[in-house]
Amino acid sequence: MIFSPTTLCDARIIDLEVRKDERGYFARTMCTAEFASNGLPTRFVQANHSHNTQRGTLRGMHYQRAPYGEAKLVRCVRGAIFDVIIDLRPESPTYMRSEGFVLSADNGRTLYVPEGFAHGYQTLVNDADVIYQVTCAYTPEAEAGVRYNDPSFRIAWPERVTAISSKDASWPNFEETLMQEL
Numbered sequence: 001m002i003f004s005p006t007t008l009c010d011a012r013i014i015d016l017e018v019r020k021d022e023r024g025y026f027a028r029t030m031c032t033a034e035f036a037s038n039g040l041p042t043r044f045v046q047a048n049h050s051h052n053t054q055r056g057t058l059r060g061m062h063y064q065r066a067p068y069g070e071a072k073l074v075r076c077v078r079g080a081i082f083d084v085i086i087d088l089r090p091e092s093p094t095y096m097r098s099e100g101f102v103l104s105a106d107n108g109r110t111l112y113v114p115e116g117f118a119h120g121y122q123t124l125v126n127d128a129d130v131i132y133q134v135t136c137a138y139t140p141e142a143e144a145g146v147r148y149n150d151p152s153f154r155i156a157w158p159e160r161v162t163a164i165s166s167k168d169a170s171w172p173n174f175e176e177t178l179m180q181e182l
């Protein structure tokens, strides 16, 4: 695996080290030894798969409140997505900054999302499948979010939003509420 920094402190892009032969290829997608030597967590407690039928579908921006914060390892295994993270750690030099990445079945990239970041994505094609592992179990009472079009972040989503949950369409403005909680 090839670990690269992003513009946000502690977030990483992880590229596959593909070994090709006549059958196809082999690549590790997670390795505790390599993660540990790159300073990343090694214990992921839940693995999830989400299927998105429609291009333009938006999920996010999600995080869980302390002490249920979670780091995530996100990969798109069918189609392509535009994946966005926001650093919501007040003590971080990149606090309130965001960055977007194209993750696709073709580029095989994994995004490592540190604890304390909000995470979301928009699908770039119909029928996009996303798999991700998390370091803390799903805890609905700790669930929190930033609205995809929150004026504090001004994220440039690439597509018109064609599908979004009512929960995600109605997260309150960050400046008025969540900022005070962090």
Ligand SMILES: Cc1cn([C@H]2C[C@H](O)[C@@H](COP(=O)(O)OP(=O)(O)O[C@H]3O[C@@H](C)C(=O)[C@@H](O)[C@H]3O)O2)c(=O)[nH]c1=O
Pocket (backbone or CB within 6 Å): 048, 050, 059, 060, 061, 062, 063, 072, 119, 120, 121, 138, 165
């Ligand atoms: C995330 C999750 C949801 N659920 C349930 C709750 C609900 O009935 C249904 C759909 O949940 P949601 O609408 O929250 O799913 P979704 O919007 O896909 O939530 C996910 O979004 C992306 C962006 C993330 O970063 C993830 O951590 C996660 O928050 O699945 C679980 O049972 N376990 C889980 O771990």
